Amino acid sequence: MKGAVFTEFIEFVEETYGFDTADIMLEPVGDNEKIYTQAGNYPFEELVALVVSVHITEQVAIEDILYKFGVYLFKKLVHMAPFLVQGSKNTLEVISKVDTYIHIEVKKLYPEAELPKFKVLKLEGNNLEMLYSSDKKLEILAKGLMIGASKYFNEEIVVDYRVVSEEPHTVIFNVQKV
Numbered sequence: 001m002k003g004a005v006f007t008e009f010i011e012f013v014e015e016t017y018g019f020d021t022a023d024i025m026l027e028p029v030g031d032n033e034k035i036y037t038q039a040g041n042y043p044f045e046e047l048v049a050l051v052v053s054v055h056i057t058e059q060v061a062i063e064d065i066l067y068k069f070g071v072y073l074f075k076k077l078v079h080m081a082p083f084l085v086q087g088s089k090n091t092l093e094v095i096s097k098v099d100t101y102i103h104i105e106v107k108k109l110y111p112e113a114e115l116p117k118f119k120v121l122k123l124e125g126n127n128l129e130m131l132y133s134s135d136k137k138l139e140i141l142a143k144g145l146m147i148g149a150s151k152y153f154n155e156e157i158v159v160d161y162r163v164v165s166e167e168p169h170t171v172i173f174n175v176q177k178v
């Protein structure tokens with residue numbers, strides 16, 4: 001997983017849960033120094049370990065941490081590459097373009113990025129139905145990113161999802177602009 005996701009996660013934990021929790025999370029374990037740079041790439045399992053550490057220290061649900069991180073991450077990603085959202089007029093448009101435009105451009109910028117698959121099933125008026133598929137099972141992060149997008153556009157959306165298959169892990173999202 002991209003180092004930028006790790007460095008943003010560390011900043012997020014410092015801002016949201018405080019420096020003590022971040023320090024505990026970053027304590028070296030054996031040979032693992034837990035030092036991350038934006039340009040590096042690190043195993044996804046290491047991010048999971050950081051999330052679990054916050055979960056234990058703060059006694060908050062893993063889902064809660066990943067959701068809040070998604071909301072936070074959206075504006076940080078936009079800051080890294082503003083052109084990716086500048087062509088979109090609203091939240092549903094930006095979300096519907098994740099697979100066909102945004103992540104394609106991300107892959108050009110960072111060929112090592114391992115990105116999920118999205119597929120728009122229906123986009124009608126204020127309603128978007130979309131498939132998400134990824135072995136990382138990060139639909140709760142995706143939901144946070146979608147809410148982050150709605151905050152960016154100053155709009156309100158309701159996001160529901162349900163898991164429809166396990167192999168590959170596939171989820172149907174229903175996004176409603178209210």
Ligand code: HEM
Pocket residue numbers: 001002005077078080081084085094095098102103106110112113114115116134135136137138139141142143145146149
């Ligand atoms: C609402 C919009 C977006 C959604 C729903 C979304 C969704 C996701 C999800 C769920 C992941 C985690 C990987 C996985 O599930 O397998 C991911 C990774 C990523 N996304 Fe997006 N994304 C969005 C917008 C963006 C934007 C605007 C950028 C701009 C830079 C971006 C860049 C990335 C990067 C760099 C990764 C990490 C890939 C890696 O670690 O290898 N995404 N995205």
